[in-house]
Amino acid sequence: xxxxxxxxxxxxxxxxxxxxxxxxxxxxxxxxxxxxxxxxxxxxxxxxxxxxxxxxxxxxxxxxxxxxx
Amino acid sequence: xxxxxxxxxxxxxxxxxxxxxxxxxxxxxxxxxxxxxxxxxxxxxxxxxxxxxxxxxxxxxxxxxxxxxxxxxxxxxxxxxxxxxxxxxxxxxxxxxxxxxxxxxxxxxxxxxxxxxxxxxxxxxxxxxx
Numbered sequence: 001x002x003x004x005x006x007x008x009x010x011x012x013x014x015x016x017x018x019x020x021x022x023x024x025x026x027x028x029x030x031x032x033x034x035x036x037x038x039x040x041x042x043x044x045x046x047x048x049x050x051x052x053x054x055x056x057x058x059x060x061x062x063x064x065x066x067x068x069x
Numbered sequence: 070x071x072x073x074x075x076x077x078x079x080x081x082x083x084x085x086x087x088x089x090x091x092x093x094x095x096x097x098x099x100x101x102x103x104x105x106x107x108x109x110x111x112x113x114x115x116x117x118x119x120x121x122x123x124x125x126x127x128x129x130x131x132x133x134x135x136x137x138x139x140x141x142x143x144x145x146x147x148x149x150x151x152x153x154x155x156x157x158x159x160x161x162x163x164x165x166x167x168x169x170x171x172x173x174x175x176x177x178x179x180x181x182x183x184x185x186x187x188x189x190x191x192x193x194x195x196x197x198x199x
Contacts, residue, residue, distance in 0.1 A: 029126040036128060045127050 005065045009038045011056045026055035070119040078116050082109050145180060148173045 012018045020034040027034075028051055036042035037052075044052065053060045086109040093101035117124065155170030 024123065028123055029128070030123050033126050033128040042128055042131075048127055 003040075003067050003069060004043050005040070005067055006037060007063055007065075008034065008052065011058065011063060015056060023052070023055055027051040070116070070121065072120055072122045072124060075116055075120045075124070079113060082112055085109075141180065141184060145177055148177045148180075152177065 008023070012020070012023060020031045020038075024031045024034050027048060029048060033042065033044075033048075037044060049060055049064055053063045056063065086105055089105045090102040093099070093105070152170045152173030155166040156174065157170075159165070159167035159170055
């Protein structure tokens with residue numbers, strides 16, 4: 001079983017305590033989606049993953065990590 | 070306009086529309102519900118344009134896809150079983166149930182037909198074949 005982890009919460013705080021709402025606006029999604037991502041309940045599409053990475057100005061791998069259990 | 074404000078407006082419009090349609094049907098004005106429904110739709114579309122937040126995103130579509138699939142399966146199986154049971158019962162003792170049974174059975178056929186047409190369309194669209 002594979003799992004995709006993310007560093008969204010940490011990156012938000014590293015970027016001047018960016019709010020979920022602000023990140024959602026930058027990535028073009030809803031705040032509920034950011035909440036679901038941070039809680040690991042939802043895996044985004046490649047497009048949204050890239051948008052989130054761009055919102056932080058980092059590479060995709062810095063935000064999302066693919067881990068095989 | 071925030072999404073919360075839009076939600077309040079949406080609920081209000083739906084309530085007003087339901088009240089107007091209910092009143093129109095009760096008073097025998099069967100033509101009123103059509104313009105009322107169209108007006109409500111237009112009002113909601115206009116207000117939705119004013120919402121600056123993202124209202125619908127891929128997660129909401131993903132939820133809708135899963136909900137649609139499970140609804141299709143549950144309704145398909147339930148309506149087919151109930152429809153067949155009603156048709157069988159109508160042959161035995163209750164002929165009044167026959168139209169209900171056939172309506173349910175044909176609605177399942179119609180639903181499956183729409184599903185397979187949509188399936189063929191999207192399968193072609195995302196297959197990569199030319």
